[in-house]
Amino acid sequence: MFKKMEKDSFYYGFPVVLMTTKDTENNKDNITVISSTWTLGKSIVIGLGLANKGYLNLQVGSEATFNVADATIWKNIERIAKTTGNFNLPDFKKQAGYEYCTDKFSLGGFTKMAGKEVQSVRIQECPIQIETSITELSIRSDFAIIECEIKGIFVDEKILYDDSHIDVNNWSPLIYKFREYTTANQSLGTNFRFQEFKD
């Protein structure tokens, strides 16, 4: 028996990504924790709340780097989860207990690495880093859908089999499932087009 239900947010299981952007006015780096992303070919599409500092930075020309988290850093991520880089906190965020934070890198214990193809920094603790520039920005009522073009992909050797293949045994993406942090590293089998490495 299926029950029809209404839900404001519906996180049925998405990778957790730390989006880094730069405030072009003062050169300050920000981290926005997101889970609304998908990737196809050279594009990444994301969903961002309009009050988020990450969105405000993109709106005025920042590039974006998507640092894909693994399961080991969920506590670091939760430390910055209730913060925003937006000094002008909207009321709904104040009421939810969010606080303004000038340096989420220190608060979360994240290490900056210089960007290679774009200005936004990479996060060393994330084994997959995807540098992008923004190609399309489309505003809905309280969020924006943003399309980004991939400029460079950087993968930590610890999850590589060789120069062009991921060792999938060593990659445990952090998954946000109905607001619970979990991971996805139990193999059930592989697709007929599987191209990476596996023991």
Ligand SMILES: Cc1cc2nc3c(=O)[nH]c(=O)nc-3n(C[C@H](O)[C@H](O)[C@H](O)COP(=O)(O)O)c2cc1C
């Ligand atoms: C695991 C997780 C996933 C999230 N996913 C999104 C998302 O996809 N889009 C979004 O706008 N906010 C998302 N949020 C909320 C933002 O991280 C939050 O609004 C934060 O204050 C934004 O930071 P900023 O204002 O410094 O950009 C998520 C939060 C967590 C903890």
